[in-house]
Amino acid sequence: MNDPERAMLLSVHPRFATAILAGSKTVEVRRQRVAAPPGTLVLLYATAPTMALVGTARIAAVHVASPKEVWSAHRTQTGISRREYDTYMRGATQASGLTLEAPHSFDEPVTLSALRAAGAFHPPQSYRYMKGDELLQVAVAGPVVGTTLREALGDLVSA
DSSP: OOOTTEEEEEEEOHHHHHHHHHTSOOEEEESSOOOOOTTOEEEEEETTTTOEEEEEEEEEEEEEEOHHHHHHHHGGGSSSOHHHHHHHHTTOSOEEEEEEEEEEEEEEEEEHHHHHHTSOOOOOSSEEEEEHHHHHHHHHHOHHHHHHHHHHHGGGGOO
């Protein structure tokens, strides 16, 4: 990873989080250009009704192209139908296919309320990057998350 202090917080519907963590969905699609180097740690936040951090994965590659090209290259790995994809991508001129590897489920999800109790935590609509203090805050919110982050990021979060 080019920036070992940076991780991506990725919001996904619970069914997609489950599929990513099971290894059956290996490509997550986004409507905008994603610039994350291979090896970037991804924290998976499952949206409502789960509303919790549920695990991690790593970015193996990012394919940025037209929505048609991203679909053609990754359709069998996205875990969605062509109709769902077309509806999601309607009006987009660019798409990103994030190939994910090394999924790891947390033994217990870290709830939104626990994350907020540890500090000001706001899950993104799509994704955002987190660094240093924010990652420490997440590590404090849940001991399993802390262990995973310590393993993934080394000394950064081992306070």
